[in-house]
Amino acid sequence: MRGRPLGIRVAAILFGSAFGFLLSWGQFTSPDRIRDMLLFEDLYLYEMMFSAMAIGFVGLRLLRRFHVRALISGDLVSWVTERPARNHVAGAALFGLGWAVTDSCPAPIAGQLAQGVWWSIATMAGVFVGIEIYFRWQERPVRSARREKQSVSAEPATAQR
């Protein structure tokens, strides 16, 4: 992202606030509503989610079609997509399990905390621990690969790129 760090920050806060407000109003922050959704007893949240996706899908295509430049960051609106890989499915399966147990996901957890629902502190603490576990897991192979390299090489300092 180029320039205008303040503008970018303000946009992020404003859109984030609107998002938090709407999620709370739509009661996406209520574990009972989420459970009713997942047990198909209440379709409201599906309708809310899928209509949001539909509007997003059409809107983003229009932005790209008309080569719109992002108002604040100034770059051409564009994105790259990934093909499905094992990590998307495996990670999402774990995520779904956590979602079903807590009936919360990252945005609603922040919303619950803001609403004074103190149970969310436990969920949020878990989220941070989960992210930390991910980073350590990601960082470990690099470290051990380096160690292997060092033990294999006779001149560790020069052998490394």
Place this chain on the structure above:
Amino acid sequence: MEALQSRPGWYVIGPLIGLIVVGLMATINQRIGVMGGYSNVLERVTGRTSELSWRWWFLAGVFGGSLIWRLLAGQSTVPNGFGWLTRTFDSDALVIALLFGGGILIGFGAKVAGGCTSGNGLGGCSQGSAASFSATATFMGTAIAASFLLRAVT
């Protein structure tokens, strides 16, 4: 404000959220995502990065917006207990442990999958990303199956 205490039609909230997805791309060319905010602040605190990005400010906004709703509505969306957990288990410690464990799955799983309900579900699907479609179908399917299973055994 009483109007805020009950949900408006989904056709009000849904499309407005869709406009947030579009608005973020139209102003700062970024895919909506909440998980990234948690990750960003953790990376900042643990010294993995030196700056707080827009993602953190977006998460701060989610908190702020929910707080504004709470103050205007005069009530919380979770007035008593916490869903099926506190209805099923008497022990608060057990509920906290389950929330904490579930949180770990959410944090780790979303990082592995490259997004949460908002990042993959709203942002990625709006972008037409096949990876996000597969992730969204998987977490919806898993959560639905797990919820039916949990209801059956508790």
